[in-house]
Amino acid sequence: MFDNTSMNISASGLAANQLWLNVIANNIANVNTTRTPQGGPYRAEIVNFAPVQSDVSFQTALGQAVQGIGGGVEVTSITQDTSPFQLVYDPSNPDAVNGYVETSNVNLTTQMVDLIQATRAYQANATAFDAAKQMAVTALGIGK
Amino acid sequence: MTVFELLQSALDASTLRQAVYANNIANAGTPGYKRQDVAFETLLRSALAGGPSGALGDAQIPIGENEPTYDLRALPSVTPQVYTDTSTTVNSNGNNVDVTEEMVLMAENQVRYDTLVQDISDRLARLRTAITGS
Numbered sequence: 001m002f003d004n005t006s007m008n009i010s011a012s013g014l015a016a017n018q019l020w021l022n023v024i025a026n027n028i029a030n031v032n033t034t035r036t037p038q039g040g041p042y043r044a045e046i047v048n049f050a051p052v053q054s055d056v057s058f059q060t061a062l063g064q065a066v067q068g069i070g071g072g073v074e075v076t077s078i079t080q081d082t083s084p085f086q087l088v089y090d091p092s093n094p095d096a097v098n099g100y101v102e103t104s105n106v107n108l109t110t111q112m113v114d115l116i117q118a119t120r121a122y123q124a125n126a127t128a129f130d131a132a133k134q135m136a137v138t139a140l141g142i143g144k
Numbered sequence: 145m146t147v148f149e150l151l152q153s154a155l156d157a158s159t160l161r162q163a164v165y166a167n168n169i170a171n172a173g174t175p176g177y178k179r180q181d182v183a184f185e186t187l188l189r190s191a192l193a194g195g196p197s198g199a200l201g202d203a204q205i206p207i208g209e210n211e212p213t214y215d216l217r218a219l220p221s222v223t224p225q226v227y228t229d230t231s232t233t234v235n236s237n238g239n240n241v242d243v244t245e246e247m248v249l250m251a252e253n254q255v256r257y258d259t260l261v262q263d264i265s266d267r268l269a270r271l272r273t274a275i276t277g278s
């Protein structure tokens with residue numbers, strides 16, 4: 001408890017989901033972006049999660065026989081969505097070719113679903129953090 | 145093993161459980177992740193069953209209804225073990241964490257932890273009563 005493993009794990013979950021929320025916000029903000037510094041329309045970004053390897057000191061504290069528990073979660077990479085761009089009929093747009101504009105491949109429905117998922121995951125991690133904190137407070141009450 | 149040592153290892157198990165459930169929740173969206181859990185009560189029960197039994201007394205604890213009591217002094221130390229759980233349903237990305245289930249287990253574990261702390265506090269209070277006589 002006092003090396004705060006549970007709290008660190010929950011904090012890693014909070015950080016990862018916060019990053020995911022930022023990426024979703026960026027995707028939604030760029031839904032109509034037709035021009036990027038790299039050239040071409042905006043490509044939706046995808047966040048990739050992976051488990052963190054376990055903390056060795058905690059295992060030693062609880063006995064060597066303990067199978068490694070994970071050390072939380074981390075975002076290993078942010079990749080670009082390779083799905084095709086959407087074509088929108090907008091002849092007045094300077095990027096239009098034959099009246100059609102290639103716009104970002106951000107799917108708003110997917111982004112909204114991801115947004116809810118990321119929010120719920122964030123809340124779950126916050127609840128887990130609170131539980132660990134409450135346990136530490138309870139332990140401090142021993143012998144009172 | 146004294147009662148306090150036993151309660152301490154139960155608290156250790158509970159603390160480890162909190163870390164394991166927190167890790168499951170943190171990895172609820174990680175592709176391919178398999179949930180983990182902690183074995184303790186079953187290990188404790190088999191360790192107790194291996195020891196000598198006797199009448200209910202200071203160092204004797206019953207482990208269930210209609211079951212013999214076991215001698216706590218003869219109990220070897222029991223270490224909680226983390227294991228990977230592959231029994232639950234796996235979803236399309238290879239992850240088998242059910243967040244609702246984890247929240248329920250975490251709440252249950254928290255109550256168990258509080259109960260153990262209360263038990264230790266009560267035992268210490270009784271000791272204090274015995275020492276001070278009031």
